[in-house]
Amino acid sequence: MPHQVGRWPVWHHLPRKLERQRGSCLPRMMRTLRIFRKLQTMPMTTEGAKQLKVACWLVVISAVIILGQGCGARLDPGGQFAGRARLADIGNGMCQQRDGLMWQVEPSEIMASADQALAHAEAMSLGAYDDWRLPSKEELYSLCVLFDMKLAGDCPLHLQGSYWSRNGTLQAGEWQVYSLCGGTDYHYLESKQGRVLAVRP
Known part of the structure; x- marks a missing residue:
């Protein structure tokens, strides 16, 4: 039976803070954040939890960078x-x-x-x-x-x-x-x- 770890607190309130920003250019990022937030409540092995925790922090860092840059880096699709x-x-x-x-x-x-x-x-x-x-x-x-x-x-x-x-x-x-x-x-x-x-x- 693999060792189970409980919920680990990571950026629990960040998605709500980002969602409150009107005109946000982050809907896809927000969906990703919500998925990771749900995964926090799931039981995992110690190794799996470590890997997912790293992935979560990478998403958070990306969100912070985008917030700092705004949408200035948005590509012109045409x-x-x-x-x-x-x-x-x-x-x-x-x-x-x-x-x-x-x-x-x-x-x-x-x-x-x-x-x-x-x-x-x-x-x-x-x-x-x-x-x-x-x-x-x-x-x-x-x-x-x-x-x-x-x-x-x-x-x-x-x-x-x-x-x-x-x-x-x-x-x-x-x-x-x-x-x-x-x-x-x-x-x-x-x-x-x-x-x-x-x-x-």
Whole structure:
């Protein structure tokens, strides 16, 4: 039976102090800190506890360094893609991705009904095309990433608010972008209403 060690006190209140900082760029760091805090309560062998304790302190030191630097060291996610636009304005109120996917530039008014949004998209006729449809949540995500990484080229489309999507079921929502120290995080927030931003084919 390996020797068990109890809980060892390490930076117990640090996560709460960091979370109180508005506009913090540390959500991923915070998730890591919370995981380590939970691990403190788990029984471990002496050797395992030592190793985990070292890892915990490394996380704490990293957090302190980031707090001291702020977000000044955050990388520009679009810097390495300069001159490599993945979206282009093709006129007639449309933008096209390199993979051929086309988006309407001007979304509809806000619609509270899923059936209304679906009917609107299916009845659309734009640029000599009549096969417009609601995008999937993943397609909206890819569009959000293109704009966030500054790969949208000259496309005049402006993403703002919630849009209807179809993944088997119809739903409205928006992809929210969170700037982190060293990268970007994306979260989908559901809504009860949204605009139609149609796509084809």
